[in-house]
Amino acid sequence: MPEYIVEENALKDFLQSISKGRVLLSPQGVGDKCQITETTPDKVTLNFTNTHISPKTLFFPQTEWLMSFQKDHSKPHPYVYQDLGDKAKSAVVFGIRPCDAKGLSVSNKVFQNDRFTDPYWKGKYESVIKVGLACKDPFPQCFCVAMGGSPYGATGLDVLAFPSEKGLGLKPITDEGAKLLAEANLKEADLSSELKSQEEAAIKAQGIPDDYSPIDHRGLLNLFQDPQWQSIAENCLNCGVCTFICPTCHCFDIQDEENSEGGVRMRNWDTCMSWLFTVHGTGHNPRPSKTERVRQRFMHKLKYIPMKQNGDRGCTGCGRCVVLCPVNIDIRSVALRMSTLNMQKQA
């Protein structure tokens, strides 16, 4: 597929064209207010670090009303269940970072696979065309390369945009992306060599990545029984910030809220850092202490998800949890310790 180029002054027209008949979503605001929101072409900027909280909110909002039910026998339909899932709107998101797109593709396999399909996720995920923005200058907290990604990675994207010498380069990834670009009436250009050299420079800018591959090679029980979890748990506050801001954390809690007429079934983000997450109706809790809960988070990200998703890790190196953890529990150090432990056990 050919690459395209959009000159800087034509960016607005391009965005106008791709958002025709669709909602345009793009990162807006700065710092802790930077979020992907509905916007107009003239407000789009390429000058943002990354969204403060991961863009999973687009497809998996913190609170989502799934359905309602009514229990009034005087009405003609005393037990009516009505689907209340967000009506999916056809949209294009411009400026999603490769780490987040990859993270969402991990969640996508959880919500849609050969065993289950979650209609609430599917509707929203599939009606949004994802135009990613490559990271020419990775940020200090970034470690996507170490996690097997790239600042120019295309996983989970329909189109990859990157800053080129002549303007904004666009590389279609999927058929849908190619169609979007073909309709936009753009100038074709061969940017493959520029793309390649940019990617190499950006990867280099992240420094020599840590090698986490030993985690993948067997050793599930070794990792599980590692005494390091206790020392990590000693620091951990179990606050759950890491799970709420993570692009791949997808656990939720189903709740019914009722009034005298009926009720609503909703799902809310949940966090494995909370003791309530696993407590049983009997009062028994299979993860009774911080140690088990901390272990669950890292094992899930770095071991269980790769085992289920052909080696794709549940961490994409966006660095949010590294920055926001109040007690500086750094997933990079944890992953490194998991790797070295595994090597020792095998040796």
Add this chain to the structure above:
Amino acid sequence: MPSLEETTQKIRETAKKALADGKAEVVIGYKKGTYPLSTAPFFARTPEDCDQLIWSNFARINLANYLPGRPGKVAVVAKGCDARSIVGQVAENQFHKDNLYVIGVPCTGMVDNNLIAAKEQRPYRDYSETLDTITLKGADFSTEIKKEEVLRRNCRTCANRTPKTADELVGPEVPGAQADDFADLKELHSKSPEERMEYFKDLIKDCLRCYACRNACPLCYCPVCFVDETRPQWLGKSTDPMDTLTFHLLRGLHCAGRCTSCGACETACPVNIKVREFNRITEETVMDEWGYEAGLSWEQKPPLTVFQPDDEASFIK
């Protein structure tokens, strides 16, 4: 004032001595973080461990949080506010004073990373700090920021910077800052109820209900928090604004007469909500009504555990 390095040295010596003298089996302190402008809590159990302890302008988390329920003898590095929290925990029987050795660090305030982010948007991978300045080092720049300008707001109005209840001080006492005069709360009170409710609803609109403020708080040690109670369920789990407001109100009320303005809650908040605003209301109340400030001496009783027969409450008809 001793420099950060001198204080660090002193903390290490004191920690080693506390371990050697059997005053503690573990010293809870700070070590350098893995990310610029951060520290991590650190549990030193051997003299070698103690060499990792540091003092920094980023020692924001309140280490008293790790005390309740911890077995054995513990030494803990404490700022003025942390030492006050420890006094509160001892008063509430969460930790026995005999098992405690408080290494007090006279503190000149901790830095708010959000204020630094507002001053320097360019990415930096390295930094250095002295007692009064923070220097950020990027690819092609180096910015020096005065600590005074980026202090956390609770540190700016901290009148108790020296942990007077500590077992040992690692430096000379430092003068306190001008105490919080609650001027902004008084101004808020001159507004209409509608405006006030608008203000507080706006304050918490980004809340993720992650409860990091609760978990970072040294006072929040309940085995089951009211937000986690399910029989009955007091609080909905959704992002309903009223549920969120109820959480913040009740947290504020639970901390009444106990909060020491350590700012751990605001530091932990991932979306930078000024959660302490609720605590400040109760702080002002206990100050105005009973002239009480939490955790200043081992003898004082928390105001809600005692009463005077003639307590003034003219609003009760």
Add this chain to the structure above:
Amino acid sequence: MSEFEPKIVAFFCNWCTYGAADLAGVSRLEYPPNFRVVRLPCTGRLNPKFILEAFKRGADGVWVSGCHPGDCHYIAGNYYARRKFIVMHYMLDSIGLEADRLRFSWISSAEATKFQHMATDVVEHVRACGPNLKFRKAPLILGMEEVA
């Protein structure tokens, strides 16, 4: 449109105000029927979350009433309660709850007339505030209209 009738949740101490309400009834003193009473063993039992829960579920007003200071059945329960009320009162006032929506009072079991007057007064003040729209949870939208 009919006149707004406020819904008030009342928390009464078993040993005084609850008795006063009973005495007022036995004495055939008329008072408005707008409140639903929750009986407490002592006002010291009142947890702040009870008040917030009442408002959250849509109560237009809350009325807490117990024994006069010094008269507590458990000797000091209402003294402790009084300090809690002070903190609660300032907190809810500061965040912008109209002062008239939340009432605290001391009424002994002999004060049926005080109870009658207080009940009328509470209801009238809450009525003047109007329905509680801001300090309650948004009603659930069941979306049933489309189905029926």
